[in-house]
Structures are given as structure tokens and as C-alpha cells.
Amino acid sequence: MEIVDIVPPxxxxxxxxxxxxxxxxxxxxxxxxxxxxxxACCAIEMMSAAGGRFDIARFGYEVFRPCxxxxxxxxxAGTLTWKMTPPLIRLYEEMAEPKYVIAMGNCxxxxxxxxxxYSVVPGIDEILPVDxxxxxxxxxxxxxxxxxxxxxxxxxxxxxVEKAREVLLQQKLAKMDRIxxxxxxxx
Amino acid sequence: MLKTETYTxxxxxxxxxxxxxxxxxxxxxxxxxVKVKPIIGYLHRGIExxxxxxxxxxxxxxxxxxxxxSSMNNNFGFCHAVEELAQIEVPRRAExxxxxxxxxxxxxxxxxxxxxxxxxxxxxxxxxxxFRDREDVLDLFDLVCGARMTFHYIRIGGVxxxxxxxxxxxxxxxxxxLPERMAEYDELLTGNEIFVRRLKGRSVMxxxxxxxxxxxGPNVRASGIPFDIRRVDGYSIYxxxxxxxxxxxxxxxxxxYRVRFEEILESAKIVRQCIEGLPEGPIMAKLPAVFKPPKGxxxxxxxxxxxxxxxxxxxxxxxxxxxxxxxxxxxxNMQGLNDMCAGYYIGDSVAxxxxxxxxxxxxxx
Numbered sequence: 001m002e003i004v005d006i007v008p009p010x011x012x013x014x015x016x017x018x019x020x021x022x023x024x025x026x027x028x029x030x031x032x033x034x035x036x037x038x039x040a041c042c043a044i045e046m047m048s049a050a051g052g053r054f055d056i057a058r059f060g061y062e063v064f065r066p067c068x069x070x071x072x073x074x075x076x077a078g079t080l081t082w083k084m085t086p087p088l089i090r091l092y093e094e095m096a097e098p099k100y101v102i103a104m105g106n107c108x109x110x111x112x113x114x115x116x117x118y119s120v121v122p123g124i125d126e127i128l129p130v131d132x133x134x135x136x137x138x139x140x141x142x143x144x145x146x147x148x149x150x151x152x153x154x155x156x157x158x159x160x161v162e163k164a165r166e167v168l169l170q171q172k173l174a175k176m177d178r179i180x181x182x183x184x185x186x187x
Numbered sequence: 188m189l190k191t192e193t194y195t196x197x198x199x200x201x202x203x204x205x206x207x208x209x210x211x212x213x214x215x216x217x218x219x220x221v222k223v224k225p226i227i228g229y230l231h232r233g234i235e236x237x238x239x240x241x242x243x244x245x246x247x248x249x250x251x252x253x254x255x256x257s258s259m260n261n262n263f264g265f266c267h268a269v270e271e272l273a274q275i276e277v278p279r280r281a282e283x284x285x286x287x288x289x290x291x292x293x294x295x296x297x298x299x300x301x302x303x304x305x306x307x308x309x310x311x312x313x314x315x316x317x318f319r320d321r322e323d324v325l326d327l328f329d330l331v332c333g334a335r336m337t338f339h340y341i342r343i344g345g346v347x348x349x350x351x352x353x354x355x356x357x358x359x360x361x362x363x364x365l366p367e368r369m370a371e372y373d374e375l376l377t378g379n380e381i382f383v384r385r386l387k388g389r390s391v392m393x394x395x396x397x398x399x400x401x402x403x404g405p406n407v408r409a410s411g412i413p414f415d416i417r418r419v420d421g422y423s424i425y426x427x428x429x430x431x432x433x434x435x436x437x438x439x440x441x442x443x444y445r446v447r448f449e450e451i452l453e454s455a456k457i458v459r460q461c462i463e464g465l466p467e468g469p470i471m472a473k474l475p476a477v478f479k480p481p482k483g484x485x486x487x488x489x490x491x492x493x494x495x496x497x498x499x500x501x502x503x504x505x506x507x508x509x510x511x512x513x514x515x516x517x518x519x520n521m522q523g524l525n526d527m528c529a530g531y532y533i534g535d536s537v538a539x540x541x542x543x544x545x546x547x548x549x550x551x552x
Contacts, residue, residue, distance in 0.1 A: 037201050039208055040230055040548050041255035041336060044299070048335075051318035084208055084229045091201055113249065116240075117233040138336055 028072075028098070029155040032148065035071035036064035037091060040078025042105040042138040049141035056141075061148050068094040073151070075144075076128070079107035079114060080121045092128055100131045100155070102147055105138050112137060193221050196533075206303065206540060207547030211524075213536065220536060223528040225521055230551040238511040243269055243343060243478055246508065251337040253515065254549040256299050257492040259292035259328075262341035267422065268487035268498035269343050273480035280468040281345035282424045287461040288331070288340065290454040291358070294365070295324040296492040297447045297454075300544045304444065305376060307541040308385050313376055320368050323361050330354050343478065345471035355462055362462075365455045369448070377448075386440040390527040390539040393438060400523040404494025404516050405446045406543060410438030416490040428460050440535075443542040479506050493517050493544060517549040 004017050038046055049056045056062050065071040068091050080088065092101070103124050106112035111122040124130060131154060134147040154161050199210040208229035214222040234253065238246045250261040263285055270277060277285075298321045305313025325335045330351050332340040340346055376382050392402075397410045407414050415432040417425040433449040435442025482504040488497040494516030501510040520543050527539040 041252060043207070044256060044336065047302075047314070048318060048322070051322070052315050053319065053322045079230060079232055081229060081231060083231065087201055087229075113252070114232045114234075114237065117237055119231050119233050140335060 025156050029152040031060045031063070032073045032100070032151065032155075033063045033065050033071050034061060034073040034075050035068055035091065035095065036066050037074065037088075038077050039080060039084065040105075040107065042077035042108070045138045045141055046075060046077045046104070046144060049144045054141040054145065056145055056148070059145065059148065059152075068092075069096060071095055072098060073100045073102065073148075074128075075102045075104055076108045076124055077104040077138075079105075079112065080124055080127075081119045082121060083119070085121060085127060089127060098155075100151055101128050102132045102134060102144075102151065103130045104134045104144060104147070106135055107137075109133050109135060191216070198536075206545055209540070209545070209547055209550070211536075211540070213528075213533065215533060218532050220528045220531055220533060223525045223536065225524050227518075227521070227547075227550050230547045232552070234552050235511055235513060238508060240507065242506045243480065243508060246511070247342060248337070248339045251339055252548060253513065253552065254296075254491060254493065254496075254517065254546050255336060256546060257292045257296040258336060258338050259288040259341060260296075260489070260491045260496065262338065263289050264487070264489040264491060264496045265498055266341050266343045267489055268485055268500055269480065271487045272483060272485040272500055272502060273478075275344050275472050275474070277345055277472055278469045279424075279466050281470045281472075283461050283465050284346050284350060284470065285341050286424055286428070287358070287458050287465075288328075288338075288346075290457045290461070291324050291327060293454045293492050294451050294458075295321045297451050298324075300447055300541075301372065301376070301444075304538075304541045305382075307537050308382060310376070310379070310382065313372075316372065316375065320365075323364075327354065327358055327361065330357065342471070344474045345469070347471075349470050355465075358458065358462060362455050362459050366452065369452060372448070383441070385535075385538055386444055386542075388437070389440045389531060389535045390542065391437060391439045392523060392527060396526050397438065397523065400519070400526070402494065402520045402523050404491070404520065405443060405450065406494065406520050406523065408433060409435035409442040409446045411436055416488055416495055420488065422489060424461075427464075428457050430454075430457050440538050440542045443544075447544075477506055479504060488514070491516055493546070493549070494520060513552060515549040515552055517543075517545040517547075518552070521545055521550055 007015050007017060048054060050062055050064060072095065074092055074095065103109050107114060108124045111120050114120040115122055121127065132147045132151050134143050136143055193214050193216045196213045196215055198213060210226040210229065212224040212226060213220055234249050238249060247262055247265060250265040251258040253261050298317045302314040302317030328338055329335055331348060331354060332338045392410050394410050394412055397407045403414065411434050413432045413434050418432050430453045433446050433453060435446050480502045482502055484501040486497055486499045488495050495514065496516055497514030499512040500508050503509040524539065524543060528536045
């Protein structure tokens with residue numbers, strides 16, 4: 001018997017039956033608190049997103065916290081250098097679970113125009129687990145908002161992301177098989 | 188037996204009021220500051236080294252990322268240096284467009300200064316107003332080059348596109364609206380007693396102090412020295428334009444705020460003159476397919492938003508520069524931080540960082 005069935009008929013219209021888990025996910029997905037950590041150019045676009053025109057507050061994500069203990073999203077906005085890496089990892093470790101990471105901008109994702117520099121980290125995924133990548137140099141505030149909505153989707157429906165990942169993996173495997181077959185035929 | 192000693196407090200590199208990844212070691216005696224030591228390098232990307240392996244044309248986008256709030260001024264500075272080195276004659280229309288863009292960018296950059304200053308002093312509403320007006324400037328840039336930041340619009344020899352249809356009208360509308368908007372800031376910030384008390388008489392820099400630290404830009408003008416490279420060197424079309432070099436008197440935080448405030452209005456005047464006098468003609472000088480400046484070296488300076496922006500370029504006759512050194516104004520201005528903070532309370536240090544207006548992309552390069 002489902003729990004829904006034991007709700008008296010007169011209360012059916014006023015009572016929502018759900019699990020604590022999905023209630024938590026719903027609340028969490030709609031009020032992500034980002035850490036106000038800007039590294040370079042992308043930080044200015046992050047500030048623009050919090051400004052009047054783009055108004056990230058419409059989605060509930062405007063609570064930029066200066067303290068990592070209160071934040072649950074790390075937006076790595078800007079070029080990450082090797083010198084900045086230990087403080088950034090420390091910030092990430094100080095954040096309470098559940099926590100997420102957005103890699104904003106080409107520099108963070110893969111080094112961007114500084115990929116061949118001696119001091120720039122060529123891709124943040126060598127250091128931190130990344131949930132959403134937002135390409136652009138710098139990405140527009142709309143792109144940041146879209147990225148945060150993607151993150152919301154991931155928080156509220158992790159199974160969708162799992163499914164998408166499974167599909168991608170299957171496609172990749174199929175492609176590898178095809179390449180193998182073609183290689184065999186060539187010989 | 189009682190004894191007192193100083194203690195050290197660390198601020199940053201991740202701190203909301205240090206304008207990026209600056210780390211500051213404060214030596215404190217109770218609540219007053221004894222010594223301030225800025226520790227930089229958290230955003231060092233090795234741009235000067237990277238430029239040695241790029242052609243001159245490819246170098247220009249890297250200058251966008253130096254002082255990312257005023258990219259047009261950096262593009263202008265670098266292209267100006269290369270043009271002096273190779274002795275390229277830039278068409279007059281291009282010069283007008285360049286100056287117009289540089290001054291619009293100065294407005295945008297000073298608006299960011301006002302926004303961040305008000306956040307640092309605890310008035311986060313000011314940020315919303317400043318960024319609202321900055322969006323109007325960014326809309327104009329979006330029209331001419333399709334980007335909101337990192338424009339790469341000013342190229343060696345001119346500008347890449349001519350002004351699109353409707354740009355002049357929009358720019359005029361913005362310039363007309365600006366004095367009204369600035370009056371609004373005057374009511375919101377300038378007349379605010381808390382704001383005034385946090386800034387007046389704090390972090391005083393005398394003429395001798397700013398000169399000994401070789402500070403430039405609004406920081407030196409606030410102390411009463413009318414040093415503006417637009418006026419002193421008179422590069423590009425600046426000698427033909429009328430504008431006032433705004434100076435302060437005391438050299439305190441308040442003067443640094445007022446100088447930037449007035450400069451916004453002066454820049455608006457320059458933009459208006461550029462629109463009125465805009466000549467017809469080509470926008471790009473003829474460059475060879477493989478651009479190779481002659482052997483030699485040059486130091487060329489322009490007035491960036493934060494001070495004297497100089498490029499020292501050594502050419503060995505190949506398409507790539509042999510060495511590029513960039514004199515970044517924020518980096519040099521940062522030397523004054525200790526004198527600005529020593530002797531004042533710890534709360535004032537935040538206002539001092541903010542009124543130097545450093546950008547870490549430029550400090551660390």
C-alpha cells in the first residue's frame with residue numbers, strides 16, 4: 001500500500017505526500033548559495049549576473065556568500081594558476097556537503113589562451129570534480145544562468161544525468177567498436 | 188609585567204574586498220595598522236613570456252586580458268606602441284573611433300570602481316546602480332564588436348569594423364542621459380554621511396608620497412598633480428579635444444573617489460566631441476600580409492584607466508616580438524598601499540584597497 005492511499009479523502013487536496021529526499025532536493029535546487037570567489041575576468045561577468053539586468057535573483061541564486069562554510073557552490077571564475085591552486089582546494093574542502101563546482105570560462109576548463117603558459121593550470125578537472133562546464137571567454141551572464149539551471153536539473157534529477165552519461169558512454173563504445181571493425185577490414 | 192607586541196593578520200587571497208586574488212599581510216597593533224605587505228602573483232599568467240611566441244597581430248587579444256575592465260584602453264596602448272615602432276599612419280576616422288571607444292571604456296571602468304567601492308563600504312545597493320549604467324556602455328561595445336568584455340576591436344593600423352548603423356544615435360542617447368545618472372549617484376553616495384565619513388581624511392597621500400611611489404592615473408591626480416598623459420604627451424587626437432584634467436587637493440580616499448567621478452563626465456565630453464567631429468574615410472591602414480616591424484625598440488605610453496600604461500617592445504625584425512615588457516599602472520600603484528594604510532584603523536584598509544582601484548589581472552600580468 002502506498003502512503004498516498006492512507007491520506008483521508010477530505011485532506012487529499014491539501015496534503016502533499018513526498019519523501020524527505022525529494023523535498024530536500026527541491027529546496028536545494030532552487031536556492032543554491034554560491035561562494036563569491038572570483039579569480040579573473042569571468043568574475044566581472046559573475047558580478048554582472050548578480051546586477052540589475054540579468055538579475056540571477058529571479059532563480060534564487062543571488063545569495064553570494066563570502067564564507068565557504070555557508071556556501072554550497074564553488075564557481076571557479078577565471079584563470080587558475082598553480083599558485084592559486086592550494087587556496088582554492090582549501091576553499092573547496094572547507095565547504096560543507098553537498099557541494100558543487102562550476103567551471104566558468106575557457107581558462108578554467110582548459111587553460112584558454114594561456115594553455116601553454118608555465119604558470120596556468122591546464123584544466124581544472126585535474127584538481128577538482130566539476131559538475132557543469134560553461135565555455136566562453138568570458139561567458140555571458142546568460143550562459144552562467146543557463147549553467148546554474150543545468151546544475152539545478154542535476155540536483156533535482158540526478159538520474160537524468162546518469163542516464164545521459166550512460167547514453168554517451170554507449171555511443172563512445174559503439175564508435176570504438178566501429179573503428180576497430182574498420183581497422184580490421186583495412187588489413 | 189605587561190608587554191605589548193604586534194600581530195599579523197592575513198587577508199586573502201580569497202577575500203571579497205581585495206578586488207581579486209590579492210593577499211595582504213597586515214601587521215597590527217591593536218586595531219591600528221603598523222605595516223601592510225601585499226603579496227601578489229596569484230593570477231600571474233606569464234603574458235609577457237607568451238607574447239614572445241605570438242605574432243604582433245596575435246598579441247592584441249592578450250592585452251584584453253591584462254586590465255579586463257578596460258580592454259579597449261589596453262588594445263589602444265599596444266597598437267599605439269606597435270604603430271610607433273613600425274611608423275604606421277593611422278587613418279583619422281580610426282583615430283576618432285579609437286578615442287571614442289577608449290573614453291567609453293573609461294566610463295565603464297570608473298563605474299565598476301564606484302560599484303565595488305560601495306560594496307566594500309557596505310552599501311551593496313551602489314553596485315546595482317553602477318552596473319546598470321555599465322550595461323549601457325557594454326551594449327554599445329556589443330554593437331561594434333559583438334562582445335561584452337575582451338573586445339579585440341582596436342587592431343594594429345586602425346579598427347577592425349566601421350561603426351554599425353544606429354551606433355551614433357545610441358551613443359548620443361547614452362551621453363545625454365549620463366549627467367542625470369551621475370546626479371543620482373551624487374544623491375545616493377556623495378551626500379551619504381556614512382560614505383563621507385568613511386572616506387574623508389583617510390589614507391592621505393601627499394604629493395611627495397605619490398611621486399616617490401611613482402603612482403599615476405587618478406591616484407596621482409587626487410593629490411593635486413595634474414599629470415595626465417592625454418595632456419602631457421598629447422598622443423592620437425587628444426591635443427585637438429577639449430577636456431579638463433581633474434585634480435583633487437588632499438589626496439585622501441574622498442578625493443580619489445571625486446576625481447574618478449568627475450572624470451566620467453569629462454570622458455563623456457570627449458565622446459561627444461568625437462561624435463561631432465567624426466570624419467569620413469578609411470578605418471584601417473594598409474598592412475603587409477606578414478607584418479614585420481623594423482629592428483629596434485620602443486617605449487610608448489598611453490593613459491590607461493588606472494594610470495600610465497606603457498609598452499616596451501623590442502623587435503628583431505621577425506613577425507614576433509623579441510621582448511615585450513608592460514608597465515602596468517595597477518602594479519606600480521600598489522606600492523603606495525603601505526603608506527596609505529599605515530597608522531589608520533583596520534577598517535580603513537578596505538577603503539584604501541578599493542580607492543587604489545587595482546585589478547589583479549594587471550598587477551600580476
